[in-house]
Amino acid sequence: MDSTDPTPKAFLQTPWRLTLWGCAAALWLLPALAMRLTDQVNWAPGDFAVFGAMLAGLVGGIEFLSALRLGLRSKIIAAAGVVAVFALVWVELAVGIFD
Template sequence: MWGGAAILLALPALAMQFTREVTWGPGDFLVFGAMLLAACSACEVAVRLFKNRPSRLLAIAAVGLAFALVWAELAVGIFD
């Protein structure tokens, strides 16, 4: 999971080498890294806290939904 998060964090930097449509600054990488750290940590806590599979999947889905909502809000402001 942590390796996947590192790859996700590296993708915008890689995309910036090939196109001008991706223009992230240091603050963008910092915020995205903090979001990934929080989401991965929450998933690890969920896996350790919940013993049965449905509870784990529900907790991980809730973390994923929260991550997506925060990301969308920061990107385009869906709650305004």
């Protein structure tokens, strides 16, 4: 196989992708740690599922944008849009800003 083969092994050998998904996994587990340390955090399994889906969409969107043949400036602007959508959905689910 050549070095451009997009196999899972090649995927894991790209340091920034592994770091990006690793950080998302760490963020996903952070509320579980907080629940063990304090009573102020009380997440149900559905909360973890929704947050995991949101993180997967965020990281998947950023990864998709990085694969496009765009200039660096366009990629940064598009990634900022993906992050903004993630933040708006997160805030809406947390406190309901659009009511």
